[in-house]
Amino acid sequence: MKAIFQELYDRYHRDLYQFIYYMVKNRSTAEDLVQEVYIKVLKSYETFKGESSPKTWMFSIARHVTIDFFRKEERRKKRSADQYDIHEHQEALKDHQPLPDEIAEQNERIQLLYRCLDDCTEDQRLVIILRYIQELSIQETAEALDWTISKVKTTQHRAVKFLTKRMNELEGGIADE
Amino acid sequence: MSKFDEHDIEKLLKQMPKIEDQQSSDMYYHQIEEKMNLSRKSRPRKKKSYFYPIVGSVAALFLGFLLLMQLIPGGDRTFNESSSNQSVNDTDAELQQEEMIESSDGEEEGEIFVEDEDQDTGEESSEEFAVEEESESTSDESVDTSGFTRVVQQNEADENNYVTYFFPDQQLQLLVPVTFVAKTDDSYEAFNQIDEMIPDDFPFQGDLYQFLSYEQIDEAGDPVIQVDVTGFEEAYPGGSTVESYLVQIIQAYFGELQEETVKIENENGGQVSLSHVGAMDRTLETHQLEQWPYKVLKIDEESEPFYVPTNDYEHENLSLEEAILSMREPDEVTDAIESLPEDWSIEVQPHSESMVELTIDQAGELAEEEMIIGLETLLMTAKGFGFDQVTFQIEGIQQVGPYPIGVPVDVPAFVNPME
Numbered sequence: 001m002k003a004i005f006q007e008l009y010d011r012y013h014r015d016l017y018q019f020i021y022y023m024v025k026n027r028s029t030a031e032d033l034v035q036e037v038y039i040k041v042l043k044s045y046e047t048f049k050g051e052s053s054p055k056t057w058m059f060s061i062a063r064h065v066t067i068d069f070f071r072k073e074e075r076r077k078k079r080s081a082d083q084y085d086i087h088e089h090q091e092a093l094k095d096h097q098p099l100p101d102e103i104a105e106q107n108e109r110i111q112l113l114y115r116c117l118d119d120c121t122e123d124q125r126l127v128i129i130l131r132y133i134q135e136l137s138i139q140e141t142a143e144a145l146d147w148t149i150s151k152v153k154t155t156q157h158r159a160v161k162f163l164t165k166r167m168n169e170l171e172g173g174i175a176d177e
Numbered sequence: 178m179s180k181f182d183e184h185d186i187e188k189l190l191k192q193m194p195k196i197e198d199q200q201s202s203d204m205y206y207h208q209i210e211e212k213m214n215l216s217r218k219s220r221p222r223k224k225k226s227y228f229y230p231i232v233g234s235v236a237a238l239f240l241g242f243l244l245l246m247q248l249i250p251g252g253d254r255t256f257n258e259s260s261s262n263q264s265v266n267d268t269d270a271e272l273q274q275e276e277m278i279e280s281s282d283g284e285e286e287g288e289i290f291v292e293d294e295d296q297d298t299g300e301e302s303s304e305e306f307a308v309e310e311e312s313e314s315t316s317d318e319s320v321d322t323s324g325f326t327r328v329v330q331q332n333e334a335d336e337n338n339y340v341t342y343f344f345p346d347q348q349l350q351l352l353v354p355v356t357f358v359a360k361t362d363d364s365y366e367a368f369n370q371i372d373e374m375i376p377d378d379f380p381f382q383g384d385l386y387q388f389l390s391y392e393q394i395d396e397a398g399d400p401v402i403q404v405d406v407t408g409f410e411e412a413y414p415g416g417s418t419v420e421s422y423l424v425q426i427i428q429a430y431f432g433e434l435q436e437e438t439v440k441i442e443n444e445n446g447g448q449v450s451l452s453h454v455g456a457m458d459r460t461l462e463t464h465q466l467e468q469w470p471y472k473v474l475k476i477d478e479e480s481e482p483f484y485v486p487t488n489d490y491e492h493e494n495l496s497l498e499e500a501i502l503s504m505r506e507p508d509e510v511t512d513a514i515e516s517l518p519e520d521w522s523i524e525v526q527p528h529s530e531s532m533v534e535l536t537i538d539q540a541g542e543l544a545e546e547e548m549i550i551g552l553e554t555l556l557m558t559a560k561g562f563g564f565d566q567v568t569f570q571i572e573g574i575q576q577v578g579p580y581p582i583g584v585p586v587d588v589p590a591f592v593n594p595m596e
Contacts (some may be wrong), residue, residue, distance in 0.1 A: 002206060009202045017198040031200055038209050043448065044456035060417075061455040071462055102194040113189050121494050132190035146421050146453065148350065151510045160183050163190075167181045 004045055005038065012058050015134055019059060022117070022129045023066045027100070033069055037062045059136075059144035063126060070122060109167075116166045124159035131156055324578045325546045327484055328553050328589030329356060339591045340367045343429040343466075344381035345422040346474065346485075350511040352425055352466065353381055353474060353485050354433075356591040364434055365391050365400055376595075380476040384412070385423050392442075399460070401440045402427050404449045417453035424454060424461070432463035439463060467561045470500040471554040471592075472513035483593050484554050486561065487513050497533065497562045498525050504554060516554035518543060523555075528568075532585055533559055536570040549578040553589065560588035 016037060021030040040061050098104075103114045117125055130141045131152075138156075142149045329339055340359040343352050357374045359367035368391040375383040388409040392401040404423070413419045431439045441461050443449050450456040469486035476483070487508045495503070501523050507514045517523075524536040535555060543551075552569060559567045566585040574582050 001210075005206050005209065006202065009205065013198070013202070013205075014195070018195055021196045021198075022193075027199065031198070031205075034198075035205060035209055035212065038205065039213055040455045040457075042209070042213070044450040057453065057455070060453060064454065068462060071464070100196055102196050106192075106194060109189055110192060110194075113186070114193065128190060132187065133193050135191075143417070146417050148510060154509050160186055160190075164181050164183050164186045167186060171180045 001042060005042060008038070008041060008054070008058070012055055015055070016058055016062055019062055019129055019134055020066055022133055023125060024069065025118070029069070033062070033065050036065050040065065053140070053143075056136075056140050056143040059130065059134075060146060063145060067122065112167060112170055113163065116163055116170065119166055120159055120162060123155050124162065127152060127155045128159050128163070325481075325549050326553065326579060327481060327550070327593055328556065329591040329594050330587060331590040334590045338362050338364065338367070339594070340364050341430075341433050341591055341593075342371050342386070343426045343433075344379075344383055345385070345419070345426075346381055346512065348512060349382070349418045349422060351474065351485050351487065351513060352422065352429060353483055354429070354466070354592050355381070355483070356594045365394070368402075368430060374595075380480070382419075382422070385409075385419070385426060388412070388423065389427060395440055397440075399438050399440045400431055400434075400436060401442065402431075402461075403442055403444060403446075406443045406449060406451065408444075410452070420451045420453050423451070424457075427461065428463045429466060432465040436463050465561075467563075468495055468500065469558075469561055470495070470503045471516055471557040471561075472504060472508055473516045473550060473554065474513050482550060484516065484550075484557055485513050486557075487511060497527075497559065500558050500562070501525065501535075501555065504558065517551045518547070521551065527564075530563065531565040532568065533562075533564045533566075534568040534570060535559075538572075545578055549580070552577055552580050556586065556588045557592055564588060 013034075017030060017034055020033045020037070021027070024030055024033065037058065041058060099111060099114065103111055106114075117128065120128065126145055127141060130136045130144060131138070136144065138149055138152050141147075142152045145152065147155075337358045338361065339356050341354045341356045343354050345351065346353055357371070360370055360373065361367050368386075368389070371383065371386045388405040390403045390405075392403050395401050409420075409423060427439060427441065438460050440459050441449050441457060442459065448456055448459060466486040466488075469488045471484045472487045474483040474485045487503075501517070504517045505515050505519045505521065518539075520539045522538040524538075526534040526536070528534055537551075555569075556567055566587055568585045569577075569580065569582050571577070571582050576582060580586050
């Protein structure tokens with residue numbers, strides 16, 4: 001098992017971690033989810049038939065794991081929503097989440113864009129990360145997300161449009177201040 | 178003037194930095210190995226002996242419930258018409274609605290409605306859609322049974338055990354809810370009976386259910402679903418989308434039954450592993466098709482339309498207003514078409530957590546069936562957003578098919594009933 005793990009790690013870990021990190025934006029959560037992906041992959045490695053590339057297969061599993069995480073989080077938040085104003089709390093959390101060093105070292109525009117990713121829908125973020133940060137092709141993205149090619153294109157188009165609008169709004173806001 | 182255009186954003190996205198993982202591969206391997214060993218050791222064994230006492234208890238409770246139902250006087254409409262989880266909210270909502278109508282100073286339509294309701298003895302018969310004689314609220318029995326409808330209300334559902342199944346469409350792009358009258362009172366057992374109910378000319382992919390069977394409620398209270406992985410993979414070799422739908426129909430069916438999780442196992446009682454989804458956790462979270470705009474799927478000109486929740490984009494954060502707006506457009510990716518005319522302008526005004534008022538403009542030029550489709554898909558969409566009741570306001574119209582205008586209408590209990 002170690003050999004299989006090592007091979008997967010050497011070939012795909014960096015991409016896998018990037019993908020999950022940009023989805024959840026938290027190092028320790030990303031590490032936990034990456035582990036979960038490896039466990040699922042190792043458990044079903046024998047049955048992997050190679051009908052898609054191992055990379056898109058791993059992204060596909062990573063996507064399931066991440067979406068599952070968001071669902072659980074949402075449920076957890078709903079449960080605790082009675083105890084305090086959840087929206088206020090979420091906003092506070094968003095505002096105080098420190099930027100990772102890699103982003104903090106970048107210019108303001110990149111930092112702003114990084115923050116704007118939070119405002120995208122899950123689907124939009126999935127596509128943006130796979131297409132632009134992971135540089136997957138449309139075909140690979142469609143395979144990883146189990147979507148049609150046209151859905152990838154539509155979502156990508158809408159995501160970029162949304163981010164453009166959001167960035168202009170925020171830049172306008174900053175300029176006004 | 179805008180500072181960024183889409184090209185700038187694409188360029189910036191490509192410049193996003195790589196985030197370094199601070200854990201080593203050894204650390205990962207160590208933790209993974211530990212977790213995998215742990216899960217092997219702690220894997221629960223099937224204890225079928227627990228099953229029968231639980232089933233016995235459930236059956237006894239159910240019989241008790243049936244007896245209790247018989248003891249309740251038949252004329253008690255308020256009980257029949259309130260679903261178990263909404264009666265309190267409904268009462269609150271109705272009270273609030275009454276207060277609102279009586280006391281609001283700017284709500285002219287509410288006031289007009291109250292007057293209309295009091296003197297509604299046929300004077301509106303010239304109105305295109307003023308069909309019914311009286312329409313005090315949905316809690317009476319003034320339902321137009323002869324008319325077109327594609328939903329089932331809770332009060333109609335009391336006599337039968339309606340169960341909603343979910344089917345992928347032929348293009349494998351949509352998950353279509355279709356409601357059947359189950360042959361058993363047990364909605365869980367009904368999961369195994371769909372093959373007997375699907376007609377020969379059924380327009381959706383009903384075959385997937387043959388690879389799924391509900392087995393039991395386990396000791397944790399979760400339904401256990403067995404997946405015939407071998408049979409499925411023989412029938413659908415290499416179908417990644419169909420694999421996803423196999424999982425989704427379990428999630429949607431049991432989500433509809435308010436189960437938060439189900440347990441899944443393969444035909445040998447082991448872990449389910451599908452070639453694209455990968456090895457799946459034994460516990461599968463369910464989901465309901467919430468906060469998705471309902472559109473229309475037409476199989477052919479003769480068939481009745483199906484209302485179908487669509488999630489082609491931005492569904493995660495759609496507001497009810499946005500969902501309603503999207504209902505005026507055909508789906509870009511799937512075969513679903515718009516359920517509302519594009520010139521309908523709809524104002525959304527929530528009155529409480531359980532009731533929303535929808536004021537529709539430009540609604541006078543349609544055939545009644547189109548109006549009903551519009552209202553019913555609006556009701557289904559509002560239901561997905563957690564509303565139990567919708568008050569429609571349409572100037573000059575008091576009734577559309579079975580739906581009174583101006584008073585709270587319960588959201589349907591079931592959608593797309595199949596004979």
